[in-house]
Amino acid sequence: MKYLSEYRDPELVQEYLGKLQELTTRPWTLMEICGGQTHSLVKNGLLNMLPDKITMVHGPGCPVCVTSLGVIDEAIWLAHQPNTILCSFGDMLRVPGSKESLLEAKAAGADVRILYSPLEAVQLAVANPDKEVVFFAVGFETTAPANALSVVHAHKSGVKNYSILASHVLVPPAMEALLSDPENKIDGFLAAGHVCTIMGMEEYYPIAEKYRTPIVITGFEPVDLLQGILMTVIQLEQGEFKVENQYSRYVQREGNRMAQATMQEVFTISDRAWRGIGNIPASGYEVNDQYRNYNARLKFNLHLPAVAENENCISGEIMRGLKKPFQCPNFGTACKPEHPLGAPMVSSEGACAAYYHYSSNLAAPLP
Amino acid sequence: MQLSCPLPKFDFDVITLGHGSGGLLTHRLLQKGVFDILGNEFLGQQHDGASFHMDGKLAFSTDSFVVHPIFFPGGSIGDLAINGTVNDLAMCGAQPQYLSLSFILEEGLKTDEFSQILADIKTAADKAGVKIVTGDTKVVEKGKGDKLFINTSGIGTVHPGAAIHHQHIRPGDRVIISGNIATHGMAIMSVREGLEFETSIISDTVALNHTVYTLVNRFGKGIKFLRDPTRGGVASVLNEVAELTELGVDLVQSRVPVEEQVEAACEMLGLDPLYVANEGIFLAIVSEDIAAPFLQALKEDELGVNAAEIGVVSVNHPRKVIMESRIGGSRVVSYLTGEQLPRIC
Numbered sequence: 229m230k231y232l233s234e235y236r237d238p239e240l241v242q243e244y245l246g247k248l249q250e251l252t253t254r255p256w257t258l259m260e261i262c263g264g265q266t267h268s269l270v271k272n273g274l275l276n277m278l279p280d281k282i283t284m285v286h287g288p289g290c291p292v293c294v295t296s297l298g299v300i301d302e303a304i305w306l307a308h309q310p311n312t313i314l315c316s317f318g319d320m321l322r323v324p325g326s327k328e329s330l331l332e333a334k335a336a337g338a339d340v341r342i343l344y345s346p347l348e349a350v351q352l353a354v355a356n357p358d359k360e361v362v363f364f365a366v367g368f369e370t371t372a373p374a375n376a377l378s379v380v381h382a383h384k385s386g387v388k389n390y391s392i393l394a395s396h397v398l399v400p401p402a403m404e405a406l407l408s409d410p411e412n413k414i415d416g417f418l419a420a421g422h423v424c425t426i427m428g429m430e431e432y433y434p435i436a437e438k439y440r441t442p443i444v445i446t447g448f449e450p451v452d453l454l455q456g457i458l459m460t461v462i463q464l465e466q467g468e469f470k471v472e473n474q475y476s477r478y479v480q481r482e483g484n485r486m487a488q489a490t491m492q493e494v495f496t497i498s499d500r501a502w503r504g505i506g507n508i509p510a511s512g513y514e515v516n517d518q519y520r521n522y523n524a525r526l527k528f529n530l531h532l533p534a535v536a537e538n539e540n541c542i543s544g545e546i547m548r549g550l551k552k553p554f555q556c557p558n559f560g561t562a563c564k565p566e567h568p569l570g571a572p573m574v575s576s577e578g579a580c581a582a583y584y585h586y587s588s589n590l591a592a593p594l595p
Numbered sequence: 596m597q598l599s600c601p602l603p604k605f606d607f608d609v610i611t612l613g614h615g616s617g618g619l620l621t622h623r624l625l626q627k628g629v630f631d632i633l634g635n636e637f638l639g640q641q642h643d644g645a646s647f648h649m650d651g652k653l654a655f656s657t658d659s660f661v662v663h664p665i666f667f668p669g670g671s672i673g674d675l676a677i678n679g680t681v682n683d684l685a686m687c688g689a690q691p692q693y694l695s696l697s698f699i700l701e702e703g704l705k706t707d708e709f710s711q712i713l714a715d716i717k718t719a720a721d722k723a724g725v726k727i728v729t730g731d732t733k734v735v736e737k738g739k740g741d742k743l744f745i746n747t748s749g750i751g752t753v754h755p756g757a758a759i760h761h762q763h764i765r766p767g768d769r770v771i772i773s774g775n776i777a778t779h780g781m782a783i784m785s786v787r788e789g790l791e792f793e794t795s796i797i798s799d800t801v802a803l804n805h806t807v808y809t810l811v812n813r814f815g816k817g818i819k820f821l822r823d824p825t826r827g828g829v830a831s832v833l834n835e836v837a838e839l840t841e842l843g844v845d846l847v848q849s850r851v852p853v854e855e856q857v858e859a860a861c862e863m864l865g866l867d868p869l870y871v872a873n874e875g876i877f878l879a880i881v882s883e884d885i886a887a888p889f890l891q892a893l894k895e896d897e898l899g900v901n902a903a904e905i906g907v908v909s910v911n912h913p914r915k916v917i918m919e920s921r922i923g924g925s926r927v928v929s930y931l932t933g934e935q936l937p938r939i940c
Binding site: 229242272277 | 855919920
């Protein structure tokens with residue numbers, strides 16, 4: 229397939245692997261930020277083709293995985309309200325809340341719809357004027373512009389029965405939280421290509437500088453990932469810590485200004501609780517005051533009691549790169565995709581699910 | 596599609612509860628709709644059941660059809676209801692002969708939609724060479740169904756030379772797929788509410804019985820296993836094989852045939868074609884010595900032009916399906932958990 233097969237070329241993969249083998253003199257631990265990258269590394273079998281000296285740890289960039297239990301409970305509560313349609317991206321449905329998942333709420337009669345675009349939720353609100361339509365707006369900077377646009381669109385067309393439950397999270401504060409952790413062992417980052425398509429490169433320069441850590445903005449196909457890894461290792465081997473752009477076919481230094489403007493129009497930066505990691509200051513987006521009528525939390529006066537995470541789930545350590553899924557005593561036993569203890573086992577981009585589905589042949593002794 | 600019969604004309608526009616009462620309305624619905632279109636010497640008796648003679652070893656199968664939407668690019672629930680049960684019997688090495696046909700209609704179903712589906716059933720049954728010999732029609736209240744559900748059961752005579760059973764599978768046996776995968780599932784997906792996307796993907800639903808029977812007739816015991824990888828796709832069938840035989844399956848990604856626009860649609864929606872439902876293809880596990888002529892014969896059939904050998908049964912990694920990825924890596928292909936859900940980004 230055009231524009232895809234080029235990035236899955238076996239010969240190019242071998243060439244990069246050879247160069248990587250040749251250039252790597254010391255053990256390096258790299259983190260790929262985005263769950264889509266984790267998924268691709270495992271699904272393509274790339275993880276077990278890398279030189280032994282290179283350890284990939286899997287970052288917190290899976291929106292399904294980092295959405296806190298409290299927010300999942302909010303979505304489920306909204307879904308159960310009379311005359312309310314809760315719309316969500318597909319893979320949020322299986323994530324366990326403190327009592328049930330959205331999928332279970334749907335089976336119990338709640339009106340939960342899977343959509344591909346928040347703009348469809350606005351159309352649904354127009355088609356159902358006697359119902360409240362809420363879109364569960366999760367995701368990193370990648371999904372935020374479209375979610376913001378749905379609010380602007382609803383506002384401009386006078387749609388009043390639409391609101392969003394914003395649970396947006398931001399990459400740079402999470403990277404800083406990881407790097408300032410005393411247990412941190414990350415030597416370099418593959419930054420998330422799609423996030424940077426929106427946000428550009430600028431916010432990463434101060435992080436690379438402050439923590440003396442190379443950051444390479446990287447795509448998602450096997451050749452992208454290998455090239456990103458190679459660029460990071462070259463920097464590490466030479467003692468450099470620059471921000472580089474592997475994904476230059478999409479990412480520009482300034483990002484997508486129009487998308488950024490739409491986000492700024494609707495959202496304000498807020499603190500956000502990350503599942504398994506905890507509260508990170510200024511790490512999320514909430515609907516701003518100007519658009520408060522589209523904030524589901526205010527519209528439904530949402531105040532749910534705080535809930536504790538499942539203590540048997542080590543997702544926090546996995547998403548901070550401290551442990552691998554195989555090092556969890558519950559991996560594949562008490563915790564499986566059909567009865568997950570935590571979100572990384574649910575989403576197709578979660579590190580645990582990726583390992584479970586694609587790499588039980590990787591169950592080799594761990595370093 | 597060329598219809599082999601005129602559409603039945605009803606003197607009412609929608610199905611009502613009265614059409615399921617067993618009274619006059621039921622009689623009129625059946626007479627105009629079912630008997631006039633599908634009529635044959637068995638249905639003509641209007642008896643509670645059909646009686647007939649059959650010789651030899653028999654195969655019997657049943658399937659229910661709840662597809663949404665009921666019309667999709669390349670077919671309808673009517674085509675599926677015939678082809679589904681016909682193919683299940685074909686996978687047993689049988690030539691299907693007689694089918695039952697039961698409808699559960701939802702009050703409010705438009706009669707012209709019902710007419711079209713009856714016509715599709717007639718066309719599909721004629722192509723497959725099967726007769727509808729008994730049936731039933733019920734009507735449920737609005738909201739208790741999804742326009743209409745269909746159940747068909749079928750019976751056929753197993754080819755005397757067939758020995759299709761997973762117990763016959765041995766290491767070294769070859770895995771052959773009869774055509775492009777994931778086509779039907781993506782055709783349905785392209786017209787689902789909320790997911791519509793512009794494409795010319797058309798369902799490949801078709802009766803495979805003639806193709807399969809010819810192969811069974813020629814290759815007999817060399818064919819160890821046949822399955823139509825419907826729900827759960829190719830990945831699920833191969834996992835079943837691995838589990839039942841306690842052997843492994845080695846799959847080669849670059850050999851798995853997927854039509855380009857189907858692959859593009861899967862990429863776009865974040866779905867893996869190995870898990871997408873199929874209708875018009877089958878998966879065969881055959882002994883190594885007949886693999887080449889089997890594949891050759893299949894490719895010469897109009898329903899097998901895209902056939903390919905995609906893997907081999909192995910003693911390594913028992914109970915697991917391992918795929919060599921396009922870039923030369925390897926990964927496990929596991930069972931699907933729940934439904935394949937679209938990804939966020």
